[in-house]
Amino acid sequence: MKFVDEYRDPTAAKALVAQITALSGDDHFKFMEVCGGHTHTIYRHGIEHVLPANVELVHGPGCPVCVIPMGRVDDAIAVAREPGVIFTSFGDMMRVPGSEGNLLTAKAEGADVRFVYSPLDALKIAMETPERQVVFFAVGFETTAPSTALTLLQAKARAIPNFTVFSNHVTIVPPLRAILESPDLRLNGFLGPGHVSTVVGQRPYRFVPSEYGLPLVTAGFEPLDILHAISMLLTQIREGRCEVENQYTRVVREEGNPSALAILSEVFELRPHFEWRGLGFISQSGLRLRPEFAAFDAELKYRIPGVRVADPKACQCGEVLKGVIKPWECKVFGTACTPETPIGTCMVSSEGACAAYYNFGRMHREAAVTLGRRSQLAV
Amino acid sequence: MCLGIPGQLKEFSDVHEHLARVDVAGVTRIINVGLLEEERLKTGDWVLIHVGFAMAKIDEEEAASALAALQSMGQAYEEELAAFGTSSTSGEGVR
Numbered sequence: 001m002k003f004v005d006e007y008r009d010p011t012a013a014k015a016l017v018a019q020i021t022a023l024s025g026d027d028h029f030k031f032m033e034v035c036g037g038h039t040h041t042i043y044r045h046g047i048e049h050v051l052p053a054n055v056e057l058v059h060g061p062g063c064p065v066c067v068i069p070m071g072r073v074d075d076a077i078a079v080a081r082e083p084g085v086i087f088t089s090f091g092d093m094m095r096v097p098g099s100e101g102n103l104l105t106a107k108a109e110g111a112d113v114r115f116v117y118s119p120l121d122a123l124k125i126a127m128e129t130p131e132r133q134v135v136f137f138a139v140g141f142e143t144t145a146p147s148t149a150l151t152l153l154q155a156k157a158r159a160i161p162n163f164t165v166f167s168n169h170v171t172i173v174p175p176l177r178a179i180l181e182s183p184d185l186r187l188n189g190f191l192g193p194g195h196v197s198t199v200v201g202q203r204p205y206r207f208v209p210s211e212y213g214l215p216l217v218t219a220g221f222e223p224l225d226i227l228h229a230i231s232m233l234l235t236q237i238r239e240g241r242c243e244v245e246n247q248y249t250r251v252v253r254e255e256g257n258p259s260a261l262a263i264l265s266e267v268f269e270l271r272p273h274f275e276w277r278g279l280g281f282i283s284q285s286g287l288r289l290r291p292e293f294a295a296f297d298a299e300l301k302y303r304i305p306g307v308r309v310a311d312p313k314a315c316q317c318g319e320v321l322k323g324v325i326k327p328w329e330c331k332v333f334g335t336a337c338t339p340e341t342p343i344g345t346c347m348v349s350s351e352g353a354c355a356a357y358y359n360f361g362r363m364h365r366e367a368a369v370t371l372g373r374r375s376q377l378a379v
Numbered sequence: 380m381c382l383g384i385p386g387q388l389k390e391f392s393d394v395h396e397h398l399a400r401v402d403v404a405g406v407t408r409i410i411n412v413g414l415l416e417e418e419r420l421k422t423g424d425w426v427l428i429h430v431g432f433a434m435a436k437i438d439e440e441e442a443a444s445a446l447a448a449l450q451s452m453g454q455a456y457e458e459e460l461a462a463f464g465t466s467s468t469s470g471e472g473v474r
Binding site for chain 2: 041090091115116117118119120121140143144146147150195198199220221222250251252257258259260263350
């Protein structure tokens with residue numbers, strides 16, 4: 001695979017790290033990677049430990065599974081338990097804890113919960129079992145929301161009477177704004193999300209430099225992409241620029257995917273408020289079905305408890321999602337909370353900061369501490 | 380769920396329904412390419428697939444890099460690919 005080698009070339013990595021070291025000088029920089037995919041790459045490849053100690057990465061809220069609050073999982077389980085319902089969900093959501101168990105335990109207790117890869121699979125189940133009601137548990141940012149939208153357009157065109165969607169889709173910009181408004185965190189810039197940007201493009205991020213005076217560089221998912229994007233952020237800062245830049249030009253276009261955006265706005269509208277795990281209620285951050293699609297809206301068809309449930313006291317996913325603490329600083333990390341028995345969402349999804357760190361990062365970190373390369377890492 | 384899987388277009392199995400047959404790491408599946416209408420896709424092109432839909436057109440180089448990145452994820456990638464394999468939109472697809 002000659003192509004891949006180019007993105008993992010140690011010489012290129014060394015050159016980038018040298019550039020980052022020179023650019024950062026004696027100042028401390030804190031950059032947030034918004035996307036869970038980036039978090040995964042950073043821990044998988046030990047990027048934190050090749051960076052100079054004064055360039056710090058903090059993990060953001062860009063994991064769609066991680067940001068779903070417990071109350072919404074409870075709502076999903078309540079719908080799944082309705083008589084005659086076939087409740088369909090992406091695999092990632094099955095193990096996310098509600099206040100009393102998760103979708104898998106609901107299934108064990110008799111609810112017909114089925115795992116699907118695509119919303120189209122859920123629609124197909126509805127068409128093949130007309131005597132049952134099929135509900136699709138829709139989660140995700142703008143990366144997955146267009147797929148749900150296109151599925152709903154198909155369901156409407158075919159007048160499928162037994163298919164509804166329980167929408168938990170969210171948008172990327174409002175949580176960024178919430179983080180920028182948070183007094184807890186002092187950032188110097190953002191690594192912009194890769195795949196979400198293939199849909200939304202670069203324009204929605206312009207408020208980051210214009211209103212908050214911080215640079216944002218959209219990055220790819222290879223280790224060299226991350227290093228390159230960090231060096232682009234530092235270059236901007238050193239040159240006195242503050243812009244939205246695109247490191248991931250081989251996939252992300254300035255205008256995003258206009259067809260996907262058009263379909264999104266045809267099917268969905270913004271909710272006044274939506275609750276995010278750890279971030280609380282954020283206005284205009286969640287997507288619900290437009291009135292024209294009311295017949296396909298599970299929230300109108302079923303009684304949704306809609307009870308707000310506080311996160312378990314021990315769980316610090318909120319602070320992890322805001323980048324205020326690192327996964328290993330959480331009191332239950334790796335002891336009460338592991339990928340096998342997650343307490344919080346960040347430990348469930350492979351894109352969650354805690355799961356990524358548990359699976360890969362701690363080995364790199366322990367090795368680094370042992371070697372004394374980063375003495376300030378020692379607890 | 381949020382992982383993008385690269386696939387290469389083999390044929391357009393249903394132009395009206397925007398369905399196309401793609402090869403993903405040696406596995407052939409049907410996906411929906413309706414969100415890339417403006418790209419004027421042709422067979423041999425590479426796309427990034429999210430939950431059964433092509434979301435972005437990519438080049439071969441990016442496809443190889445994305446696939447390697449996924450493979451390095453180990454279990455998460457295995458699960459995603461296994462899920463992709465079970466997708467009922469493969470085969471005859473939703474009609």
